[in-house]
Amino acid sequence: MRLAIVLSLLASAASAQTCGGPVDSFINGIKAEAQATGIPAATTDRFFQGARIDDAVLRADRSQGVFQKDFISFSRALISQNRIDNGAIYGARQDRTFDAIKARFGIPRGVLLAFWAFETDYGQVQGSFNTRDALLTLAHDCRRPDLFRPQLIAAIELFRRGGMDPATTTGAWAGEIGQLQKLPREIITQGLDGDGDGVVDLKNSAADALMTGANVLASLGWRPNEPWLQEIILPANLDWSKTGLNHKASVRDWANAGIRARHGSLGPANLPASVLLPMGRNGPAFLTYPNFDVYFDWNKSFVYVTTAAYFATRLEGAPVYNPGNPSPALTERQMQQLQQKLTTRGHDVGGIDGILGAMTRAAVQAEQTRLGLPADAWPTVDLLNRL
Template identity: 35%
Template sequence: MKRLACLLLLAPAFAAHADRTGQAHRAEPVDPAFQRCLAGLKAAAAGEGVSAASFERFTAGLHPDPSVLELLDSQPEFTTPIWDYLAGLVDDQRVADGRAMLQTHRELLARIEREYGVDPATVVAVWGVESDYGRVFGKRPLLVSLSTLSCAGRRQAFFRGELFATLKLLQEGHVQADGLTGSWAGAFGHTQFIPSTYARIAVDGDGDGRRDLVGSIPDALASTANYLKRAGWRTGQPWGHEVTLPQEFDTSLAGRGNRRPLSDWTARGVRRVDGAEVALPASSQAAVLLPAGRAGPAFLVFRNYDAIYSYNAAESYALAISLLSDRLRGGAGLVAAWPTDDPGLSRAERRRLQQALLDRGHDIGEVDGMIGSNTRRAIQAEQRRLGLQPADGRAGRRILEALGDGP
């Protein structure tokens, strides 16, 4: 009921309007409750260093977007099967593009490694996962999303802090308001910093006196390395390794918070899948991860995994960056298979699936590899037609192969 009340409060925002992206829209009716909320935030923003003039300038003409409220509880890191999540983020295309970026920016990345101690592959892996190397910044107008979340829904206090941080960055001239877009929750730029993290961590990587994580690749990559360094990154150490476990391994010992000395895990029969020794002291603290249970891949993770995890506190996210960084270093990928008979699809495979759906007359929009509601509905219709169970609209290998022979 509380969520419904928030949506009704902001209902007028479904009309088109003129926003901070610079795009032209039809006039939208003023939402009195939203405007009262903004007026009340003005004084609080002043306490955070945002001048009245700046507040008025950057919030003028804003209208709320109720759709962001529905996203508060549906982050893909927590709702998508890990084999689907990783299949799209650690695919051959992202690996090839990342290796090209390592070459293109090798001098910059070498300088960043000297200054912050974080290796190029890890920095580029964050870049690849967060924005596909600068191709996908997020389409939602940042000020619209943050002002909406500051005035309705849960966690309003948190989002108000992010709104004020954004306004201060704009006031100081680090970024520009026009065209400023990001994720629904306010992350933006090449490596998707939330505004408060941007304010604390971002650095000037190109020496122009600004910290511009939108327009400057040097700023973005140096800031990412600075973040990891401050999160406890240890130079020259691995994030972890894929491992094999003995048959009698006690799975209750698994979990990122269950740290034990490396010597303890070794004594319990935990071994790298490639048979190599772990190049760390026996006293090093480590944890065993079983993200899909005993039947799936197992990982032994160290302090640098925690630094990656702090960037976005989700196991699947941290594994995506960790595994992508291994592939960028030349690794072959996982040895163990995920415990599913319907593996996830790479972005290229998702595009093939979308084309197959279009060929069968489904109106799903653009073939872009992004599995949205229209694609899921079309998949579900085809699953029912073909008698595939469950008819859940999931984009997996089974439906791709079932549609592979043409209409």
């Protein structure tokens, strides 16, 4: 009895080790947590056989400088004529799948084609990191354990169901699997058999990956048969302080303010919408609709989300955006200095990371308003100096 109590206390202590510390103790805690959900001990033992911390995963996690690029630079780097041409080719190959997705979820093919292109180049580059080791590494690391520990538990369950082999399954450095790079929990809860063979295989079946991706978007709140993003032409007298994702008005109100669609017509008059100026009032301009917000549940990066949503419109036939003539972007060091100054003034910018995310933009706009500058949320050297 006394030994049983000691073993119970040891298991509880290991389970309480939420990140860091000896790897063996951490794994024992994960095993105990997984077994508490009903997964057999033999399954958890097999799952972790040969598991290791992968330093390459940590290096990849620490070096995401690509998201520090401005929208024009980022979008031009990701969107090539080859990707557009391949969108037509791969889209045609999956005509039946895209038709089924449109009928079931009301999601246009361009939306999923854009994700398919950016995540894996239409399934051609799915990543070579061992998925189990990637998730173990990121769960053990203390930067984002609350995100990756549950995914590691889900991976054990996915293994129990026969959905992955911990020794051989590979994918992205952050533990995503398949042609649309989905994490284990999404595969378990939203995985769909798109090709009708009775198996959900996101690595080898484009139909399964696309149908699952559509199911994920639907579960996140995608509104069927509604727009997501549209390029617009701005009036010179627009109230810039009303722009940004943190300000919404009806399409009717924006039209009354002088906003026009650059291609086609604006969305339904009663839809709520925001004016998005990713590089300020002199750069590209878009109107975002409720479905645009769903993108942020797929990826948290502002520049990735904006580029993916824009690329989807290109794949649906929209022209290349008008880049305008925006003020130069701040350097990474200047952006960090700006974020520090904004933080000192009481704004929450989400961290001093040198990335112009939504929280930093809101703080910039507030300071522009206070200083009597055009409040378009685009930081400039002049604003930095004034602060």
